[in-house]
Amino acid sequence: MSENNNIVSLSHKIEIYPNKKAKTHFRKAFGCSRLAYNWGLAKWQEYYKQGIKKTHLDLKKEFNAIKKTQFPFVYEVSKYATQQPFLNLNLAFQKFFRDLKQGKVSYPQFKKKRDNAGSYYIGGDQVVLSDTNKNSKKYKKIITECNAQYLKVPNLGYVKLSERLRFSGKINSVTISQNGDKYYASFSVSIAEENYQPQPKTKLGLGIDVGLKSFVSLSNGLEIKSPKPLAKLASKLKTKSRQLSKKQHPKTKGDKTKKSANYLKASLKLAKLHRRIVNIRNDFLHKLSSSIIKQADYICLEDLNVKGMMKNHKLAKSIADVSFYEFRRQLEYKAKYNGKEIIFADRFYPSSKTCSQCGSIKKELKLSERIYYCEDCGAKIGRDYNASINLLRLIEKQIGQVLPEFTPMDLTAMQSNLAINRIVTSKVEVGIQQKSHL
Known part of the structure; x- marks a missing residue:
């Protein structure tokens, strides 16, 4: 949770129920996200040895220039799957330099492929929630249960959430992740300060x-x-x-x-x-x-x-x-x-x-x-x-x-x-x- 100018940013992690097609899509997105991060880290190390300074934005532009010819498969998933890793890499290096001042070593490491784990980021402008499963051709005729809610995943379609999103406000982002055989969607939502109720004061x-x-x-x-x-x-x-x-x-x-x-x-x-x-x-x-x-x-x-x-x-x-x-x-x-x-x-x-x-x-x-x-x-x-x-x-x-x-x-x-x-x-x-x- 973060707070700024009477706006509070809250997170809500919800389990999702993907079918086989969705699971395959998520694995592709995890791989694309991992590829972009590792490519950026390798390039940063290469330029560093040559004495060339490059920012994460420079690396992202370079990756975008070659992805159509060298990595065309990244277009099968959300554009954010290969953009956000460069921002994460920048944060990792910021932490590395900050820790160095305290005598700690936390140099960014290459991400490994894992069988039952992974994650990727989706920007808030691509997030759509619906009370009906619009993947179904007959969705207009289907009366869904009142608590059902679906998340539209870019380049995939609608995936059912295990519960409704708890907060009403602007959705900043969603992170899709896997842990074992479970899949989750972590929502970051900005809401006005007057729309949430804190615990009452007790003076104890x-x-x-x-x-x-x-x-x-x-x-x-x-x-x-x-x-x-x-x-x-x-x-x-x-x-x-x-x-x-x-x-x-x-x-x-x-x-x-x-x-x-x-x-x-x-x-x-x-x-x-x-x-x-x-x-x-x-x-x-x-x-x-x-x-x-x-x-x-x-x-x-x-x-x-x-x-x-x-x-x-x-x-x-x-x-x-x-x-x-x-x-x-x-x-x-x-x-x-x-x-x-x-x-x-x-x-x-x-x-x-x-x-x-x-x-x-x-x-x-x-x-x-x-x-x-x-x-x-x-x-x-x-x-x-x-x-x-x-x-x-x-x-x-x-x-x-x-x-x-x-x-x-x-x-x-x-x-x-x-x-x-x-x-x-x-x-x-x-x-x-x-x-x-x-």
């Missing part, structure tokens, strides 16, 4: 401590665990990967062995399992982040160094499974969309080591210590819950006002919303135990 704040044992610990006392789909389906993933490797296929670069039919079948099964893992994780993250945005106006998170954490080979798989960064990304764009505020604690802010009651800071706190004991005031509290309270206090410090506490009604409303979305919650002991000083 939430400190959120993320972790591996409990995915999030909230300052209102709720703890929520991640479904961890990768850990649960790891054995199946390992089995299907092993089965795929044993099928006939090229195993080294330059190997001309043809992929067998059984290899393609096994590859599709593995892709389905990967998609299932991703869908379970994303479904959980979207439902949780939406519920948090609905309940709180101010949210505080730790600015975690996820990339650095992934270097720990003992924790990398578990960290990837819960996807800290994706959770943060979803909270950020949903907060911007709904007019909520996200505050990030400094990476070295001692949220876990600080006592939420007296403010004293421990010098040492092992990861295995799940209960926080304060030696100064005698407070005894769950480590993650203690950190979330400190993050809530940081919100109040940043905005300069004391926020209202979560009432039992607010807490029940949040639990009900999470329960409807089948997210299991547990309640930590909110009372702070303290030693007697008498």
Whole structure:
């Protein structure tokens, strides 16, 4: 989602139901898009070695000049399939030069042909939606179901959408993509600011401590665990990967062995399992982040160094499974969309080591210590819950006002919303135990 001059750009990804003819057309378009990108990258490298500077627009003009004679098949698909890749290549180089300043190397790579994946772009001027399937000769006589909607694909015809487009506004573009045996259309739509309804203001704040044992610990006392789909389906993933490797296929670069039919079948099964893992994780993250945005106006998170954490080979798989960064990304764009505020604690802010009651800071706190004991005031509290309270206090410090506490009604409303979305919650002991000083 992006916002500019009271215009909001939103995205809606919808599964589509292509027939065999449409699938063949999509594969051609994926190939044309990949060809244009790889041709542009190869030409850029060639000119760079010669000391010649060329922009992506120069490369696109050069490609357009030769495509009629050298690549006539590109005219079978939308013109955008071979135009957009040059813009994507420009963005890739911009990212490369931007990352170089930070000491990172992200040089653009050639795109590989994949059996069950691909995508291509269609400009908004070529996008047409219809309530009837105009591919049929009898479409005028057919009364379609009220929820049906069809997308007209340039040079192909109408393809049925699994659901209607959620937003009404100007369609900027559509990206057709494949994942395994599923095909999708991702719409980018611009709508006026007054035509969407953000979540109502609550004036409540939430400190959120993320972790591996409990995915999030909230300052209102709720703890929520991640479904961890990768850990649960790891054995199946390992089995299907092993089965795929044993099928006939090229195993080294330059190997001309043809992929067998059984290899393609096994590859599709593995892709389905990967998609299932991703869908379970994303479904959980979207439902949780939406519920948090609905309940709180101010949210505080730790600015975690996820990339650095992934270097720990003992924790990398578990960290990837819960996807800290994706959770943060979803909270950020949903907060911007709904007019909520996200505050990030400094990476070295001692949220876990600080006592939420007296403010004293421990010098040492092992990861295995799940209960926080304060030696100064005698407070005894769950480590993650203690950190979330400190993050809530940081919100109040940043905005300069004391926020209202979560009432039992607010807490029940949040639990009900999470329960409807089948997210299991547990309640930590909110009372702070303290030693007697008498």
